[in-house]
Amino acid sequence: MNIALVTLGCDKNTADSERMLGLIDTSGYNLTSDIEEADVAIVNTCCFIESATQESIDKLLELAEYKKGRLKYLICTGCLAQRYKDEIEKELPEVDAFVGTMSLDSIVEVVDELEKSSHIVKRYDELDSPYPDRTKIARVVTERPYLEYLKIADGCDKKCTYCAIPYFKGKYKSIPMEAVIEEAKVLADSGVKELILVAQETTCYGIDLYGEKRLHLLLKELSKINGIEWIRLLYCYPEEIYPELISEMASNPKVLHYLDMPIQHTEDDVLRRMARRIDNAGIKATVKKLREAMPDVVIRSTIITGFPGETAEEHEKLLETLKELKLQHVGVFAYSQEEGTPAATFSNQVEDEIKSIRLEEIMILQQDISSEFLASCIDKEMDVIIDGYLPDEDVYVGRSYMDAPDIDGMVFIDSERELISGEIVRVKITDSDIYDLEARLI
Numbered sequence: 001m002n003i004a005l006v007t008l009g010c011d012k013n014t015a016d017s018e019r020m021l022g023l024i025d026t027s028g029y030n031l032t033s034d035i036e037e038a039d040v041a042i043v044n045t046c047c048f049i050e051s052a053t054q055e056s057i058d059k060l061l062e063l064a065e066y067k068k069g070r071l072k073y074l075i076c077t078g079c080l081a082q083r084y085k086d087e088i089e090k091e092l093p094e095v096d097a098f099v100g101t102m103s104l105d106s107i108v109e110v111v112d113e114l115e116k117s118s119h120i121v122k123r124y125d126e127l128d129s130p131y132p133d134r135t136k137i138a139r140v141v142t143e144r145p146y147l148e149y150l151k152i153a154d155g156c157d158k159k160c161t162y163c164a165i166p167y168f169k170g171k172y173k174s175i176p177m178e179a180v181i182e183e184a185k186v187l188a189d190s191g192v193k194e195l196i197l198v199a200q201e202t203t204c205y206g207i208d209l210y211g212e213k214r215l216h217l218l219l220k221e222l223s224k225i226n227g228i229e230w231i232r233l234l235y236c237y238p239e240e241i242y243p244e245l246i247s248e249m250a251s252n253p254k255v256l257h258y259l260d261m262p263i264q265h266t267e268d269d270v271l272r273r274m275a276r277r278i279d280n281a282g283i284k285a286t287v288k289k290l291r292e293a294m295p296d297v298v299i300r301s302t303i304i305t306g307f308p309g310e311t312a313e314e315h316e317k318l319l320e321t322l323k324e325l326k327l328q329h330v331g332v333f334a335y336s337q338e339e340g341t342p343a344a345t346f347s348n349q350v351e352d353e354i355k356s357i358r359l360e361e362i363m364i365l366q367q368d369i370s371s372e373f374l375a376s377c378i379d380k381e382m383d384v385i386i387d388g389y390l391p392d393e394d395v396y397v398g399r400s401y402m403d404a405p406d407i408d409g410m411v412f413i414d415s416e417r418e419l420i421s422g423e424i425v426r427v428k429i430t431d432s433d434i435y436d437l438e439a440r441l442i
Contacts, residue, residue, distance in 0.1 A: 002030045003111065004038035006063070007142070008056055009046025011234070012198050013078060014142065015151040017044045020077070020107045021140035027108040031140070035066055040073045040111055044104075045080035048165070049336040056080045057092070064094035073097065073114045077104060082124070083168035089120055097121035101154075101169055105132050127155070127170025134175075135182045141190070144387065146422030147405060148192045152180050152218065153199035158237070160264075161275045161343040162304065162335065165200060172201070174209045181221050188227035193422055194385060195222060196232045196404065203240035213240070216248040223254040229424060230385065232404060234260040238286040239278035250293040256401040257294045261286075262302040266321035267314045270307055273346070280321065287325055298402040300329035305362060306355030307335045308346035315358050319365055328373050329408050330366045332359050367434050374409070374432035381428050381442060384411050386419045398425075400437070408435075415441040 003024050007017040020042070025031055032038050041063045045056035057080070064074055077099040081088060088098060097110050103123040113121045131154065141148065155170040156163075184195060197218075199205065206214030215233075222231055231254050238261050249255050265271050268279045278286075290297050303322075305315070322330065334355040337344045384398040387405070396413040403409050413419070413427055419441070427439035 001039045001111075001115075002032040002037050003040040003042065004032050004035050005042040005044065006059060007044045008059060009044075009048065009052060009079065010198075011149040011196065012151055012154070012200075013044050013046060015139075015149045015198065016078065016104050018139040018142055019134060019137050020044070020104055021142065022138045023105065023108050024111075025140055026138065027111075029108070029111065035063060036070065038066070038071055040075065040114070041066065041071055042075045042077055042107070044078045045076060046078070047080045047083050047168070049333075049338060051336070053080060060092060060095060067094070073111070075099065075107075075110060075114075077107065079168055082127075083164065085122075085124055089122070095120075098123070100124040100127075102127055102129060102132075105134070105137070127168075128173075131173045131175050133179065135179045138186065139183075144405070144421070145191050146385070147194040147196065148187045149196045149198050150180065150184055150187070151175065151199060152197050152202060152205050152215075156200040157204075158201070158277070159275060161273065161346075162307065162338065162341055164338045164341050167340055169200060172204055172208055174204075174206050176209060177206070177214065177218055177221065180218060181225070184222050184225055184228065188225045191227070191422070193228065193424065194230040194232065195228055196234060198234050201235055201237050201240065202233055203236045203242070203245065213242055213245070216242075216244040219245075219248050219252060219255050223252050229254060230401070231255045232258055232401075234404065236261050237277075238263055238283055239276075241286055241290070243289075246289060246293045249297075257297045258300070258401055258404070259290065259297060260300045260404065264302060264304045265307065265310075266318050266325075270310055270314055270318075273309060274304075274307060274343070284321075284325070287327075298328045300331070300404065300408065301327050302331045302333065303362060304333055304335050305358040306350040306352075308343055308350065309348040310335075310350055310358075315361075319361065322362070322365060322369070326369050326373070328370065328402065330362070330369075331407070332362045332366070334359050370409075371432070371434050374435070374437055377429045377437060378432055379429060381426060383424050384413065384427050384439065386413075386421050386423045386425065388421055389419070409437065410435075411437045411439050413439045413441060417441070 047053040073096045075097040081098040082100040102125040153174045155172045157172045386398040396419045426442045431438040
């Protein structure tokens with residue numbers, strides 16, 4: 001029987017999907033990327049915001065059409081299945097099985113059960129049960145073979161007022177360090193050079209298992225693995241960044257001077273209504289500490305504009321603070337009124353038109369900041385990992401330490417010799433634009 005799997009949403013979902021594929025691959029079932037050849041289709045869903053929820057529903061309905069042909073079973077896994085478990089069966093009768101976020105390792109058993117039964121199959125383990133042991137699961141790489149997302153924790157204890165994640169992911173759950181290291185070794189043996197550490201929040205790693213933050217110790221151990229050359233950190237909350245972590249980043253040559261640090265806003269009253277655990281002064285102090293320890297550090301962040309009650313004055317102050325901070329990468333999102341979250345019930349919801357105007361103003365400012373920063377990189381030398389070749393332009397494309405895949409910029413490289421994807425090469429920057437760099441091979 002042929003099984004196809006579609007992944008929606010974030011890189012944490014990618015890591016989960018690759019584990020499910022690994023289980024399926026060793027079970028006797030066949031994997032296929034062609035939905036027309038599939039007997040079973042799995043959609044690993046996302047529902048972080050309303051648009052992601054709709055995308056997940058649309059994909060399920062799209063694949064349901066294939067049941068008119070060869071497709072026998074359609075399975076909904078992950079966040080959508082978990083968040084709406086009480087009503088989803090009635091709303092999506094086209095789906096034959098639903099698997100929650102803590103039950104993904106049972107995917108083969110779910111397929112087996114579908115073959116034996118005529119009823120809807122549902123698997124929902126307790127959200128706050130211990131994280132399952134996945135050291136024996138060999139992942140099936142679905143993207144770049146030299147780069148992998150390494151999930152080190154799941155769930156979240158923050159309960160920001162705009163965010164639904166704790167309701168379908170549960171409490172913060174670190175994956176035991178020995179399990180993370182074992183998975184990293186397997187990935188390194190398969191040819192992975194760049195590890196990207198992900199979780200709902202990476203900076204709290206270990207606090208639930210060991211009573212203290214141990215991300216710095218995890219970085220130290222991961223850097224000892226032969227074959228791993230770059231380690232990149234995503235999802236580091238500013239209030240949780242601590243001195244030992246900064247020190248390890250600054251001193252460990254394998255840990256990139258890059259930090260994804262979502263701040264969501266900069267003004268105290270908005271941060272308080274968001275239930276964020278830091279204020280304007282704290283954000284500035286954290287950025288200062290990072291830059292003092294690593295003058296070349298590149299910081300990516302995210303901003304939510306149009307949060308309930310955000311005034312025109314608070315928006316202007318946000319722009320002023322962003323001008324001061326000069327963060328190199330900033331993603332901006334219009335506030336999404338998520339059902340079941342406290343902020344959805346707040347008064348003074350901001351009109352969509354105003355959100356759009358404010359979002360554009362932030363993006364225009366950030367384009368200026370990015371252009372200025374990238375222009376300062378001209379004539380500098382840096383290492384770049386090759387991601388591919390563009391034959392129409394006869395250039396190679398890659399990323400420096402400053403750029404996470406798919407969300408940041410790229411480096412376009414002129415080279416007389418052939419470069420191989422995954423190869424790390426030394427280049428000299430020759431030009432720049434708003435988001436990208438041009439370079440020549442040294």
